[in-house]
Amino acid sequence: MELSRRDLFKATGGMGAGIALTALGFDAREVEAATKDFKLKNAREYTSICTFCSCGCGMMCYVKDGKLVNLEGDPDHIINEGALCSKGASMGAVPNSDQRVTTPLYRAPGSDKWQRIGWKEAIDKVAGKIKRTRDGNWLASEKDGGKEFTVNRTDAISFLGGAQNTNEECYLLSKMSRILGTDYVEHQARL
Numbered sequence: 018m019e020l021s022r023r024d025l026f027k028a029t030g031g032m033g034a035g036i037a038l039t040a041l042g043f044d045a046r047e048v049e050a051a052t053k054d055f056k057l058k059n060a061r062e063y064t065s066i067c068t069f070c071s072c073g074c075g076m077m078c079y080v081k082d083g084k085l086v087n088l089e090g091d092p093d094h095i096i097n098e099g100a101l102c103s104k105g106a107s108m109g110a111v112p113n114s115d116q117r118v119t120t121p122l123y124r125a126p127g128s129d130k131w132q133r134i135g136w137k138e139a140i141d142k143v144a145g146k147i148k149r150t151r152d153g154n155w156l157a158s159e160k161d162g163g164k165e166f167t168v169n170r171t172d173a174i175s176f177l178g179g180a181q182n183t184n185e186e187c188y189l190l191s192k193m194s195r196i197l198g199t200d201y202v203e204h205q206a207r208l
Contacts (some may be wrong), residue, residue: 058187150173155170
């Protein structure tokens with residue numbers, strides 16, 4: 018690398034100006050923090066949980082104009098304390114993907130095509146199937162040793178939770194399974 022006398026003076030002057038600004042109280046960390054605030058201005062902050070593995074690391078998501086603009090580890094989360102692995106850090110590509118499905122799709126029996134349906138129709142279809150399954154497989158009583166016992170349950174429905182579910186979500190899944198009359202609740206936090 019060749020350095021002319023003029024380039025040497027420019028570099029020396031630039032370093033001297035930087036040192037002088039630092040001595041006068043200019044802090045580059047404050048500028049860096051200010052640029053982050055500028056990027057996130059008018060962005061809504063949401064907390065979420067990474068869904069890639071069963072660790073359940075906490076994430077802070079910043080959404081602006083319907084797009085995820087920043088994703089970072091949640092420093093207050095007990096599991097990851099602000100850190101994210103490479104899988105969690107790449108999670109930002111998921112909500113902004115043009116291939117992400119944002120409306121319910123339905124494929125009729127025997128059809129080879131998916132068609133878009135509304136949320137109300139999708140919820141009604143799922144609720145109807147759950148109700149038919151529950152009612153069609155309901156056990157009001159069971160005999161054991163010649164005695165009849167009231168059981169009021171169905172063995173046709175089960176629930177599967179995961180480590181990325183929060184305590185509140187697990188509580189709601191447990192309540193819903195009991196309301197529907199099933200004891201089959203499983204958790205998949207084993208890797």
